[in-house]
Amino acid sequence: MNKTSIRVIIQVSLLLLAAFLSGCNRGPSDETLTQNVRAKLSADSSLATQVINVSTKDAVVTLVGTVNSDLEKSRAEELARSVEGVKSITNNLQPKPKPVVIAPDDPLKTAVVANLTKYGITGITVSVANGEVTLEGALPRAKLQDAMKAANEAHPKKVNNKLNLK
DSSP: OOHHHHHHHHHHHHHHHHHHHHHHOOOSOHHHHHHHHHHHHHHSTTTTTSEEEEEEETTEEEEEEEESOHHHHHHHHHHHHTSTTOOEEEEEEEEOOOOOOOOOHHHHHHHHHHHHHHTTOOSEEEEEETTEEEEEEEEOGGGHHHHHHHHHTTOOSEEEEEEEEO
């Protein structure tokens, strides 16, 4: 064997050794990443009581469940991302919907009438039954959007438009 052949064999051996060693340093397993993310989420006071399922595949963490707000959704992702070895996050957390507040009939009617006045709308009859507002009377077409906005701002279950447009 000559010097060139020996040099090529040494270079190939070094490349193979480097490839082997880089493969050995793969980072934490998916199970370890899942456990570490769960521990971080459990340690956070706002997230500890939430039901968040964590799974990991190829260092990609997936979060699934329901949280109280968009802020908690973002916080969970931030905590998961901070775990060493996590490549990326798939955040499928869903914030709980905010409850719709429906006003009782008398205050609801008062609110609709006040809103109509605020928008400069007169000559409309407002009636309310079981949280549903009914608007009746004649109204210029250009004021229809304001009338509907005035009624909806009072948070009824429904608005029944029985207005005659001029």
